[in-house]
Amino acid sequence: MQLQHLKTFIRENKKAFITSVIVGLIFLTTGFVGVAHGMAVKKKVRLSHAYVQARQQEKITVDEVSGWMTFDYLNYTFKLPPEYLKETLHINSPKYPNVQVAGYAKQSRIEKSAFLESLKSAIQNYGDAR
Amino acid sequence: MDFLLQTILSYLLVYKYLVLFLVTFFAALALPIPSAATLMASAAFAAQGYFDLSLVIITASLGNILGDNLCYWLARTFGPSVLRKLGFKKYLDSPVLLSFERHINRRPGIIILLSRVEVIATISVNLLAGLGKMPYRKYLLYDCIGEVLQVCMYASLGYLFGSQWQEANSIIGKVFLAMTFGGMIFAIFLWKKISKRVSRQKRS
Numbered sequence: 001m002q003l004q005h006l007k008t009f010i011r012e013n014k015k016a017f018i019t020s021v022i023v024g025l026i027f028l029t030t031g032f033v034g035v036a037h038g039m040a041v042k043k044k045v046r047l048s049h050a051y052v053q054a055r056q057q058e059k060i061t062v063d064e065v066s067g068w069m070t071f072d073y074l075n076y077t078f079k080l081p082p083e084y085l086k087e088t089l090h091i092n093s094p095k096y097p098n099v100q101v102a103g104y105a106k107q108s109r110i111e112k113s114a115f116l117e118s119l120k121s122a123i124q125n126y127g128d129a130r
Numbered sequence: 131m132d133f134l135l136q137t138i139l140s141y142l143l144v145y146k147y148l149v150l151f152l153v154t155f156f157a158a159l160a161l162p163i164p165s166a167a168t169l170m171a172s173a174a175f176a177a178q179g180y181f182d183l184s185l186v187i188i189t190a191s192l193g194n195i196l197g198d199n200l201c202y203w204l205a206r207t208f209g210p211s212v213l214r215k216l217g218f219k220k221y222l223d224s225p226v227l228l229s230f231e232r233h234i235n236r237r238p239g240i241i242i243l244l245s246r247v248e249v250i251a252t253i254s255v256n257l258l259a260g261l262g263k264m265p266y267r268k269y270l271l272y273d274c275i276g277e278v279l280q281v282c283m284y285a286s287l288g289y290l291f292g293s294q295w296q297e298a299n300s301i302i303g304k305v306f307l308a309m310t311f312g313g314m315i316f317a318i319f320l321w322k323k324i325s326k327r328v329s330r331q332k333r334s
Contacts, residue, residue, distance in 0.1 A: 059178055060293045068136040070143040076180055100140040 158197020205260025
């Protein structure tokens with residue numbers, strides 16, 4: 001019975017659904033082309049290259065590690081053992097790894113930029129050792 | 131990246147879909163929260179495998195739809211009485227506002243769908259739909275379709291551009307700033323045009 005109601009509803013509003021699909025495709029295409037074009041202009045490359053470059057760099061690099069990230073996210077992204085950063089950087093937060101990097105530095109009264117540099121070195125050293 | 135967005139992203143990484151829902155819900159209620167950037171970031175995290183893209187789309191759509199519906203019902207239930215108490219009776223009963231409401235009720239689909247792209251347009255249309263007592267089923271249908279499309283658009287961009295989502299977001303931010311500015315000029319122009327038409331109708 002409810003399926004019948006749904007079928008009737010869709011039939012009565014067929015125009016709405018078709019318009020929505022068309023509008024949706026227009027949004028998506030415009031958004032994608034617009035952003036890729038903006039990136040291409042900024043990086044002075046061809047439109048197709050801008051997208052290919054973005055796809056090739058799927059995961060973040062060590063240089064892009066920022067204070068707003070959490071240790072859990074970094075462990076996942078760089079495929080680190082769960083306790084590696086905790087042991088290497090002597091992190092003693094009970095909330096580890098679900099704690100923000102900058103938040104931990106502030107809580108432990110460590111200078112944020114220095115801690116970030118140590119973090120990046122630790123990640124880099126693990127990558128080099130593998 | 132601004133401090134608010136950084137804070138939201140930190141909580142997003144810890145509390146995941148709950149934060150995404152809350153951000154999209156409160157952004158739909160006109161709070162100045164970067165919900166598009168949060169959604170794009172969530173989709174970028176999904177591209178990296180840290181989030182699930184289908185859950186990102188469902189959660190963000192739900193947040194937006196519930197926020198829009200709350201806006202609609204608040205405007206419909208309390209809008210006229212609150213505006214009268216605040217001294218806006220003259221505008222509430224103005225032929226220009228009634229003309230706007232009639233336009234929205236005549237073509238609800240395309241107006242609601244297109245307004246989902248820009249936040250000020252979304253809120254304005256939600257409020258006008260509520261004040262004008264647009265039939266709720268019609269409003270809900272187009273709102274659901276529009277919000278799912280909007281969420282899919284931002285999520286697709288975040289997913290497709292992956293770790294470059296911040297750059298994609300800054301480009302989109304500039305485009306929508308220009309659209310907002312253009313939209314405001316268009317709205318002022320439309321208001322003046324409708325006012326003139328209403329004055330002419332009154333005189334004749």
